[in-house]
Every structure is written in C-alpha cells, then in structure tokens.
Amino acid sequence: MTKEFDNILDExxxxxxxxxxxxxxxxxxxxxxxxxxxPLLQTxxxxxxxxxxxxxxxxxxxxxxxxxxxxxxxxxxxxxPFLSWFPRWATVVAIVLGVLLIGGGTIAAASYSMPxxxxxxxxxxxxxxxxxxxxxxxxxxxxxxxxxxRRVTEIVYxxxxxxTQRIEAATRRLDERLVMLASLTSTTTKAAEEAPRMLExxxxxxxxxxxxxxxxxxxxxxxxxxxxxxxxxxxxxNHPAFLRATLKKAPASARPALRRAINVAQTGYEKAxxxxx
Amino acid sequence: MQDEKELVERAQHHDQEAFAQLYEEHFDKIYxxxxxxxxxxxxxxxxxxxxFLKALQSISSFKWKGIPFSAxxxxxxxxxxxxxxxxxxxxxxxxxxxxxxxxxxxxxxVEQKLDTEQLLSATKQLTEAQREVISLxxxxxxxxAQVAKTIGKSQGAVKALQHSGVVALRKILQVTEND
Numbered sequence: 001m002t003k004e005f006d007n008i009l010d011e012x013x014x015x016x017x018x019x020x021x022x023x024x025x026x027x028x029x030x031x032x033x034x035x036x037x038x039p040l041l042q043t044x045x046x047x048x049x050x051x052x053x054x055x056x057x058x059x060x061x062x063x064x065x066x067x068x069x070x071x072x073x074x075x076x077x078x079x080x081p082f083l084s085w086f087p088r089w090a091t092v093v094a095i096v097l098g099v100l101l102i103g104g105g106t107i108a109a110a111s112y113s114m115p116x117x118x119x120x121x122x123x124x125x126x127x128x129x130x131x132x133x134x135x136x137x138x139x140x141x142x143x144x145x146x147x148x149x150r151r152v153t154e155i156v157y158x159x160x161x162x163x164t165q166r167i168e169a170a171t172r173r174l175d176e177r178l179v180m181l182a183s184l185t186s187t188t189t190k191a192a193e194e195a196p197r198m199l200e201x202x203x204x205x206x207x208x209x210x211x212x213x214x215x216x217x218x219x220x221x222x223x224x225x226x227x228x229x230x231x232x233x234x235x236x237x238n239h240p241a242f243l244r245a246t247l248k249k250a251p252a253s254a255r256p257a258l259r260r261a262i263n264v265a266q267t268g269y270e271k272a273x274x275x276x277x
Numbered sequence: 278m279q280d281e282k283e284l285v286e287r288a289q290h291h292d293q294e295a296f297a298q299l300y301e302e303h304f305d306k307i308y309x310x311x312x313x314x315x316x317x318x319x320x321x322x323x324x325x326x327x328x329f330l331k332a333l334q335s336i337s338s339f340k341w342k343g344i345p346f347s348a349x350x351x352x353x354x355x356x357x358x359x360x361x362x363x364x365x366x367x368x369x370x371x372x373x374x375x376x377x378x379x380x381x382x383x384x385x386x387v388e389q390k391l392d393t394e395q396l397l398s399a400t401k402q403l404t405e406a407q408r409e410v411i412s413l414x415x416x417x418x419x420x421x422a423q424v425a426k427t428i429g430k431s432q433g434a435v436k437a438l439q440h441s442g443v444v445a446l447r448k449i450l451q452v453t454e455n456d
Contacts, residue, residue: 006436009443010421017418040440043447044415050396051416055308059322067300067329074333075293112293 178268185275236269309416407442
C-alpha cells in the first residue's frame, strides 16, 4: 500500500512540477487517494516555489566572470601549451593562419579570452566581422549590447589585476559600443514606427552564446525590440552596479579608471534606453 | 541526455563553449540545492562557485557509466556541503534571518505561500536522508531516477524518502492562516 502510494505521489509530482498540471487534475486520476494526496501535493508545490531561490545578479555576474577566467586559463593551458612561451607576434600570426586553415574553433575559444590573452585580438577582430556581416539595425544593436556586456566583464577582470591601461582600453571600447547602441535603438524605433511590417520581415541575426543568457534568440521585429530593450534595461542596472562593487575591492591605482568606466556605463545605457522612449 | 553527453564530451576535449553551456544550465540549480542544504545564501554563493571550479579541475575523470553529468555535479556539491559541515559543525550554522516556524496554530495550511526562510528552517528538522532527497528533488529539480543515481539508492527508496520528507515538512510547516 505504502509503496503504491509512493508511486502515485511521485507520478502526481511529475505531472504537477514537470508537466504543469493542476492538483485537481492529479486528484481526479486517483479519487480514492485524493484526501491523502491533496495536502502532500500542496506542500510539495509550496516547497518547490519556496526553493526557487534566485542568486543575486551581482553574485551571478561575478561568479560567471571568475569561472570564465578559470575556464580560459584551463583551456589555454591544456589546448595551447605553446602560447605561454611563444612570442606574442608569432602567436597572433599563428592564430590568424590557424583560423584560415581550420575554421572557427579558435574564434569560439577566443570569444571567452580576456585582454591579457594572446587570443584577445582575435576576439575583437571576430566582433568586428560579426558587426560587418550583420545587415539589420536590430541585429547590430543586439551585438552591441552583447559586446558591451563582454567589455564590462573585461574591465572587472583587468581591475582585479590593477591593470589601469587595459581598464581604460576596455572602457573606450565599451563607450564605442554604447554610442553605437544608442544610435541604433533610436533608428530601429523610428523605423518600427514608420514601417513596422518591413522591420518584422528583417531576418534575425543571432550568435547565441551561453554567457549571454539575457539575450535570447530573436524571432520577430517587434519581439526583437522588446527583448532587446529588456536585456539592455537589465544591463543598465547590473553593469554599473557590478562595476561599483568592483570599485570597492579594486586596488587604489585602478579606481580612477573604474570610476570613468562606471560613468561611461551609466550615461551610455541611459542614452541607449532613451532611444526607445 | 544525448545532448548533454555530447556537451560533456566536448567539454572534456577542452571546448570552452561547451563547458560554459553546462555551467549556465546547472548553475542556478546547484545554488538552490546548496542553499537548501546549508540554509545560508551567502555561504551558498561561495560554495556554488567552488563546485564549478572543482568540476573544471576534474571533468577529465568523469566517465559515462550510467551516471548522468548532473548527478556527478550534484555529488561534487554534496561533498562540498559535507566538508562545510565538517569544518563548521552543523549546529553552529546560522540561518539568514529569523527563521522560526510558527507553531501557534496546529492547523496545516501550507497551500498558503511559503517563504524561503521558513522552508530553510523546516528542512533542518528533516532527517539527513529526507533532506538530501527533498533538496535534490525540489531545489535541484532532479528526477527520481537522477536522485537515485546521485545518492546511490534505488528509485523505490528515493520515492519512499520523498514521501516521508513531504509528510514531515507538512507537519513542520504549521502556519497560521493569517500569516
């Protein structure tokens, strides 16, 4: 009897938690056990909801950055042991030749590289190519937001190392992307107001990466703009907050550069969001 | 499962993108599991990071022997939790906030909204085995089969623990109707 009830309870939990059925639907399948089942299903449902704790956005961003840094180091060490002693110029030449010969594998690896990595120039070059190959404004805007997110991660990475020059370089690149994003958001909004049908027929461009969970694949013009605006609004809050949290722990020498980065992020996102107003 | 297997194999061959994808897919679940197990969100943050760094170090040792990757990852998390309690001594672990369960009214009305702190407090009163199953099932969102693989018990035993765990929670979570 108990074993049978264990199975019934589990079946109902699967239906409830995985298939999205209601408690009533489950109870209808087992009217004889309904009186015992109902309170347990209610408890289980409440438990699942209460257990759905969301990690803080700031912690998640920091953890992701630290993991990607460790991942980058791990991959470089395991896959490219020669990179640690190869002359820098020769490494870049080898990478470019490698890309030409073997395709996009290196580009994929480079997309997670940090400014002090030999693969970093490949990452920047790949981004330029992606922007150049994307024809729609909404696609370009999506890429700008994605690359701005990368720049913030790089600023935090370089700030931890007290590398002021690289913080400033990444901040300049962040500024460029946010200026471009602001210009594109205003263009796409005007275009959408004037010719929504035309915009909706624009083929979506998406370079999906696990790191960009906020930027989901976009399918339609109007949806694209809404999703992009949501993602950018999230970045507008999270990026300056993340940079401010970094500022507290950063070496004194890196703080002026970090303050400039915070300023660039705040004003850049404000302008970008204004484009949608 | 096939997709996961392919991803893991790519990660084992140092494919950065594959590993990053595995990280994104499991991060929140591992965090929730650890939070429910130790009852402290701040400590759970550090521990979640450690789980993935540990996974990165030892992914090459992972072998497909009927154990899904998620089960392997949750085992790492479980071991981290065990180490944590060993170091801190379980009774000293503070809860995040005031977590006292309300026992003024014996009427069971858990269908009301249960908050996280109440749940964290309640799970501390379960047996170790019940708590493990409830954490893996409801916070880690694993299936019965995956939980069974993770803790090395039969599916029947896991279902029984799930049942007794939910019954115990029901009894512990005595919430007044107006709360």
